[in-house]
Amino acid sequence: MALLHDDALNTLFRDARSHNGWKDVPVTEDELRQAYDLAKFGPTSANCSPMRVVFLTTPEAIARLLPAMSEGNQDKTRTAPVVAIFANDSKFYDRIPELFPHNPGAREWFTGSEAAAQATAFRNGTLQAAYFMLAARAVGLDCAPMSGFDPAKVEAEFFPNGQDKVNFICALGHGDHDKVFARLPRLAFEDACRVER
Known part of the structure; x- marks a missing residue:
């Protein structure tokens, strides 16, 4: 694989920031589709792809989220x-026969333990959401990921089926x-990493 040029690395990482305010520039559905169509290629366990996204695109839709x-x-x-x-x-595992066709029985890997299924959904859904944020930056959008919200309120309003569990929220624009x-400091390699030999 070719190394990305510095401009691309700056866009994705070095110059990218969590935003607190927005320019009056619309985000199109095409931009959201472009970001998703990049992010969907990020790896997940057995290609399980548990992330689900609701995009709120109008002031009225966003107002429904504000109480949470x-x-x-x-x-x-x-x-x-x-x-x-x-x-x-x-219940991401119900799509495993479609998403992992060379081993349709892989669905059973995740149905024997609810705790294992929940851990798999959380881990891989979080990975996918992070892929999405990088993809959003790649198509020219900025992000503001947030964890300050009431999950029960969000799920009652947007996921009443009880099957989809909110992970986090991210403003885009x-x-x-x-x-x-x-820019806040980050840990150095020596503070966060260990190399075993």
């Missing part, structure tokens, strides 16, 4: 062009760089 958001997340949610609710399908906080 913490006070600190209200403004950047309310003013965002789009808000993505990332959830995990707790074209960020206002004047409202970005100063």
